[in-house]
Amino acid sequence: MTGLGAVFRPQLPPERLRAVVQLADTAGLEELWLWEDCFREGGISAAAAALAWSEQVRVGVGLLPVPLRNVAITAMEVATLDRLFPGRAILGVGHGVQDWMGQVGARVESPVTLLREHLDALRALLRGERLTTDGRYVKLDDVALDWPPAGPVEILAGATGPRTLRLSGASADGTILTASTPPDGVRRARQLIDEGRESAGRTEPHKVVVYLLTATGPDATARLRAELADEGVESVPDLGVAGDAATVAKAVQRLAEAGADTVILQPTGDEPDPEGFVRFAAEEVRTLIP
Numbered sequence: 001m002t003g004l005g006a007v008f009r010p011q012l013p014p015e016r017l018r019a020v021v022q023l024a025d026t027a028g029l030e031e032l033w034l035w036e037d038c039f040r041e042g043g044i045s046a047a048a049a050a051l052a053w054s055e056q057v058r059v060g061v062g063l064l065p066v067p068l069r070n071v072a073i074t075a076m077e078v079a080t081l082d083r084l085f086p087g088r089a090i091l092g093v094g095h096g097v098q099d100w101m102g103q104v105g106a107r108v109e110s111p112v113t114l115l116r117e118h119l120d121a122l123r124a125l126l127r128g129e130r131l132t133t134d135g136r137y138v139k140l141d142d143v144a145l146d147w148p149p150a151g152p153v154e155i156l157a158g159a160t161g162p163r164t165l166r167l168s169g170a171s172a173d174g175t176i177l178t179a180s181t182p183p184d185g186v187r188r189a190r191q192l193i194d195e196g197r198e199s200a201g202r203t204e205p206h207k208v209v210v211y212l213l214t215a216t217g218p219d220a221t222a223r224l225r226a227e228l229a230d231e232g233v234e235s236v237p238d239l240g241v242a243g244d245a246a247t248v249a250k251a252v253q254r255l256a257e258a259g260a261d262t263v264i265l266q267p268t269g270d271e272p273d274p275e276g277f278v279r280f281a282a283e284e285v286r287t288l289i290p
Contacts, residue, residue: 002252002289003262005031005060006281007211008050010040011269017046018053023275025054027282031090033060033211033264038100044077051085058088060264062176062209063158065096066118067106071138074118075125075145082149092176092209093118094158108137112163119157119171126153156209162192169196174207179266180231181210182238186258210260213240214248215268216280223268245280249288256289 006029008020017034024032032050036043043061050059064074074093081089095115101107108114117138124131130144157172159165160180168175175193177186186208193206215224220242228234241251252263265285267277 002256002260003030003209004252004281004286004289005029005033005058005262005264006278007033007035007264007266008046008274009267009269009271010035010037012274014041014046016274017041017050020274020278021050021053021057021059024278024282025057027279028286029057029278029282030286031058031060031262031264032278033062033090036061036064038065038097038103044081047089048081048084051081051088056088058090059085060090060209061092062090062156062211062264063092063094063096065101065106066093066115067096067101067108067111068104071118071121072125072140072143075122078122078126078153078155079145079147079149082153083147086150090154090156092156092158092174093122094176095164110136112167113137115157115164116167116171119155119167123155123171123173126155154207156207159189159193165189165192166196166199169193169198169206170200170202171196172206173204174209174261177208177210177260179211179213180233180236180239182236183254183258184238186210186255186260190259207261208259209262209264210255211264211266212248212251212255213268214251214265214277215240215242215271216244216248216277217272223270227268227270245284245288248285252285252289 095111114137117135128148154173156174157168158176159168224242
């Protein structure tokens with residue numbers, strides 16, 4: 001079965017999160033995703049609140065920019081969430097937007113090297129290992145978690161370019177693709193991820209999560225076009241979807257056929273009814289997706 005979720009976009013103030021997450025939980029939405037966009041909500045704090053306000057919905061953070069965090073802190077936060085809410089937190093890490101990283105003095109010369117070192121150390125710490133490493137960016141001396149997760153925790157990586165997609169296949173447990181990824185882009189991403197997996201000798205399943213820019217309602221087409229234009233991707237074919245539940249479900253299915261395991265509906269930044277969007281995803285679109 002193709003997984004389905006929705007995004008709580010950080011253009012909304014944090015105080016709106018409780019109502020949205022509680023509605024997602026009661027409506028039966030599988031996954032609600034949060035973003036740690038600079039300089040809006042914090043990903044871990046928002047995820048902890050969302051998990052505490054709900055009982056069933058899984059909460060994803062896509063993604064935590066690794067230049068902003070020491071890997072030991074990332075591991076501590078992830079382990080704490082998993083022990084408090086077993087199996088319900090989904091964590092993604094990535095380069096972060098390089099302009100934003102520059103604004104806070106965290107931009108590095110080699111984002112790919114940093115992400116590789118962070119992923120390798122993070123996954124080792126979450127497995128309960130005691131780690132000493134002296135990398136270019138990640139340096140740990142005899143570090144282990146006192147309270148590691150009770151079981152396996154999947155760590156996803158956000159990726160767009162070929163090098164990062166191969167790295168994700170080699171060093172992450174899954175990959176997050178942006179809403180600028182059409183079905184053909186998912187197929188190409190899968191190929192590059194598999195190249196990375198093969199190079200690392202990895203054979204376990206690798207989850208691919210794709211955001212799908214989605215608009216519904218009477219002004220859906222205009223809102224979708226405006227956002228695609230703002231992102232400079234209005235000329236990319238098969239990007240985004242506007243329409244009713246059947247139309248959206250067909251777009252989800254095209255991404256699934258291209259290799260997506262989970263599709264997360266991403267409302268436009270000016271979505272007038274965030275709660276209604278979540279209900280639309282959970283109660284209307286979900287029933288049309290095999």
